[in-house]
Amino acid sequence: MRLLVVLAVAACLGASAWAQPVPVIFDTDMGNDVDDALALAMLHALESRGECRLLGVTVTKDNPWAAVYVDLVNTFYGRGQIPVGMVKGGVTPENSRMIQAPAERRRADGALVYPRRLASGAEAVDAVTLLRRLLAAEKDGSVVIAQVGFSTNLARLLDTPADVELVKRKVKLLSVMAGNFVQPKAEFNVQKDTASARRLFDQWPGEIVVSGFEIGEAMKFPAARIEKDFAWAADHPVVDAYRAYMKMPYDRQTWDLTAVLYGVRPAGAYFDLSAPGRITADDAEQTSFRADAAGKHRYLVLSEAQRARTLECMVGLASQPTK
Numbered sequence: 364m365r366l367l368v369v370l371a372v373a374a375c376l377g378a379s380a381w382a383q384p385v386p387v388i389f390d391t392d393m394g395n396d397v398d399d400a401l402a403l404a405m406l407h408a409l410e411s412r413g414e415c416r417l418l419g420v421t422v423t424k425d426n427p428w429a430a431v432y433v434d435l436v437n438t439f440y441g442r443g444q445i446p447v448g449m450v451k452g453g454v455t456p457e458n459s460r461m462i463q464a465p466a467e468r469r470r471a472d473g474a475l476v477y478p479r480r481l482a483s484g485a486e487a488v489d490a491v492t493l494l495r496r497l498l499a500a501e502k503d504g505s506v507v508i509a510q511v512g513f514s515t516n517l518a519r520l521l522d523t524p525a526d527v528e529l530v531k532r533k534v535k536l537l538s539v540m541a542g543n544f545v546q547p548k549a550e551f552n553v554q555k556d557t558a559s560a561r562r563l564f565d566q567w568p569g570e571i572v573v574s575g576f577e578i579g580e581a582m583k584f585p586a587a588r589i590e591k592d593f594a595w596a597a598d599h600p601v602v603d604a605y606r607a608y609m610k611m612p613y614d615r616q617t618w619d620l621t622a623v624l625y626g627v628r629p630a631g632a633y634f635d636l637s638a639p640g641r642i643t644a645d646d647a648e649q650t651s652f653r654a655d656a657a658g659k660h661r662y663l664v665l666s667e668a669q670r671a672r673t674l675e676c677m678v679g680l681a682s683q684p685t686k
């Protein structure tokens with residue numbers, strides 16, 4: 364048993380010392396659910412470990428607090444210079460306590476608990492412009508994009524042949540949280556902007572690996588670990604978001620964390636993959652998969668044997684102390 368635990372921990376530590384950090388873009392609907400915040404914390408931990416470089420964050424929730432919250436989390440982790448792009452005319456503009464409450468918290472002397480660069484989402488650059496700029500600056504075939512919200516920004520990146528060519532040249536993998544591959548049910552990310560999801564699956568020129576609803580549903584982030592594992596920080600913006608999102612204690616699904624984990628560590632054996640094929644999003648806001656040896660889409664499969672180790676790894680990364 365002890366050997367198994369040691370092996371699991373070693374496998375979670377995992378990064379090859381000689382590997383180059385993976386350049387990552389995080390595209391998120393920050394504010395609609397707390398898994399986006401935990402996934403962003405994971406990316407910072409992976410960057411601290413030398414496994415990735417967070418090039419930028421693009422937001423698909425059209426609420427001004429979303430970019431502010433992303434910016435204050437980046438600042439908390441010592442990376443306030445990371446650019447944040449905002450969707451224009453996007454979906455789900457409603458306010459959300461999980462992003463607004465940490466952003467508004469002040470100390471007794473009036474100072475912000477979580478300083479940041481952006482005063483409002485209105486100051487953030489346009490998301491599509493930022494995507495284009497970030498991709499152009501990277502080596503060919505190197506960039507991983509983790510899309511854990513709507514497909515609004517990435518679908519818009521397919522508007523011009525020049526941008527499609529840019530995606531084809533620069534992006535190594537698109538790791539997406541969307542859809543459902545075990546039940547014919549609409550999933551939030553597809554439901555809220557079905558046209559963009561359909562367009563992404565129809566026209567994205569590269570490989571896509573999708574984490575369906577069922578994967579994060581099978582692994583819930585334990586509330587007790589929020590209380591315990593983040594205790595190294597007197598104030599932590601992700602813990603604040605978790606507490607503000609729903610009444611504690613609650614265990615929350617790890618949907619977006621799974622897409623980040625696969626995106627940065629595709630060889631980590633945290634998941635299995637479906638056969639290659641084609642994913643489509645239909646008018647009923649549902650995803651379907653058709654096997655096709657020439658297809659560029661696959662979805663994640665989680666075995667019972669993988670579940671505990673994969674969850675433990677996500678919890679460990681999300682709560683990893685800053686340097």
Ligand SMILES: [Ca+2]
Pocket residue numbers: 391392393395396398399511512619
């Ligand atoms: Ca999300």
